[in-house]
Amino acid sequence: MGALEPTAAFVHASAAMSDTEAFFHRAEALVERLEQLFAPTQAAPDWAARAYLWRRQGERGWLEAVQAPHRLLPADLLHLERQQAELLRNTEQFLA
Secondary structure, eight states: TTTOOHHHHHHHHHHHHHHHHHHHHHHHHHHHHHHHHTTOOOOOOOOOOOOEEEEEEEEEEEEEEEEEEEOOGGGOOSHHHHHHHHHHHHHHHHOO
Protein backbone atom coordinates (compact mmCIF):
# COMPACT_ATOMS: atom_id res chain seq x y z
CA MET A 1 0.00 0.00 0.00
CA GLY A 2 1.47 3.34 -1.05
CA ALA A 3 1.58 6.50 1.04
CA LEU A 4 -1.20 8.15 -1.04
CA GLU A 5 -3.66 5.24 -0.96
CA PRO A 6 -6.47 5.54 1.62
CA THR A 7 -6.83 2.80 4.17
CA ALA A 8 -9.97 0.63 4.23
CA ALA A 9 -11.03 2.24 7.52
CA PHE A 10 -10.69 5.72 5.99
CA VAL A 11 -12.69 4.71 2.89
CA HIS A 12 -15.40 3.20 5.09
CA ALA A 13 -15.53 6.29 7.34
CA SER A 14 -15.64 8.52 4.28
CA ALA A 15 -18.54 6.53 2.77
CA ALA A 16 -20.36 6.58 6.11
CA MET A 17 -19.90 10.34 6.32
CA SER A 18 -21.35 10.87 2.85
CA ASP A 19 -24.29 8.59 3.74
CA THR A 20 -24.84 10.65 6.88
CA GLU A 21 -24.58 13.88 4.94
CA ALA A 22 -27.01 12.55 2.34
CA PHE A 23 -29.43 11.54 5.10
CA PHE A 24 -29.33 14.98 6.69
CA HIS A 25 -29.72 16.66 3.31
CA ARG A 26 -32.86 14.59 2.63
CA ALA A 27 -34.15 15.20 6.16
CA GLU A 28 -33.72 18.96 5.75
CA ALA A 29 -35.58 18.86 2.43
CA LEU A 30 -38.41 16.92 4.08
CA VAL A 31 -38.63 19.39 6.96
CA GLU A 32 -38.81 22.29 4.50
CA ARG A 33 -41.71 20.63 2.66
CA LEU A 34 -43.52 19.87 5.92
CA GLU A 35 -43.08 23.46 7.09
CA GLN A 36 -44.82 24.64 3.93
CA LEU A 37 -47.72 22.26 4.56
CA PHE A 38 -48.02 23.13 8.22
CA ALA A 39 -47.34 26.83 8.06
CA PRO A 40 -48.11 28.75 11.22
CA THR A 41 -51.82 29.25 11.65
CA GLN A 42 -53.20 32.64 10.83
CA ALA A 43 -54.17 34.96 13.64
CA ALA A 44 -57.86 35.02 14.53
CA PRO A 45 -59.79 37.40 12.28
CA ASP A 46 -60.80 40.83 13.49
CA TRP A 47 -64.38 40.00 14.46
CA ALA A 48 -65.22 43.71 14.67
CA ALA A 49 -64.81 44.03 10.87
CA ARG A 50 -67.90 44.41 8.68
CA ALA A 51 -66.70 42.16 5.85
CA TYR A 52 -64.33 39.24 5.30
CA LEU A 53 -62.55 37.53 2.44
CA TRP A 54 -61.81 33.83 2.33
CA ARG A 55 -58.10 33.38 1.58
CA ARG A 56 -56.54 30.11 0.58
CA GLN A 57 -53.01 28.80 0.29
CA GLY A 58 -52.63 25.17 -0.69
CA GLU A 59 -54.86 23.10 1.56
CA ARG A 60 -55.21 25.85 4.16
CA GLY A 61 -57.80 28.62 4.28
CA TRP A 62 -58.59 31.51 6.60
CA LEU A 63 -60.81 34.55 6.93
CA GLU A 64 -59.21 37.91 6.35
CA ALA A 65 -60.97 41.04 7.59
CA VAL A 66 -61.69 43.75 5.02
CA GLN A 67 -60.95 47.02 6.77
CA ALA A 68 -62.74 49.34 4.30
CA PRO A 69 -65.41 47.42 2.37
CA HIS A 70 -67.40 49.13 -0.36
CA ARG A 71 -70.81 50.18 0.84
CA LEU A 72 -73.82 49.68 -1.37
CA LEU A 73 -77.32 50.88 -0.73
CA PRO A 74 -80.15 48.52 -1.69
CA ALA A 75 -81.29 51.17 -4.18
CA ASP A 76 -77.93 50.81 -5.94
CA LEU A 77 -78.74 47.21 -6.85
CA LEU A 78 -80.61 47.21 -10.14
CA HIS A 79 -82.51 44.47 -11.99
CA LEU A 80 -82.47 42.05 -9.08
CA GLU A 81 -86.20 41.62 -8.61
CA ARG A 82 -86.15 37.91 -9.50
CA GLN A 83 -83.26 37.21 -7.09
CA GLN A 84 -84.92 39.26 -4.33
CA ALA A 85 -88.17 37.33 -4.77
CA GLU A 86 -86.28 34.01 -4.66
CA LEU A 87 -84.43 35.07 -1.51
CA LEU A 88 -87.66 36.14 0.16
CA ARG A 89 -89.37 32.85 -0.83
CA ASN A 90 -86.44 30.76 0.46
CA THR A 91 -86.30 32.71 3.73
CA GLU A 92 -90.03 32.31 4.29
CA GLN A 93 -89.79 28.56 3.64
CA PHE A 94 -86.84 28.30 6.02
CA LEU A 95 -88.71 30.14 8.80
CA ALA A 96 -91.97 28.21 8.29
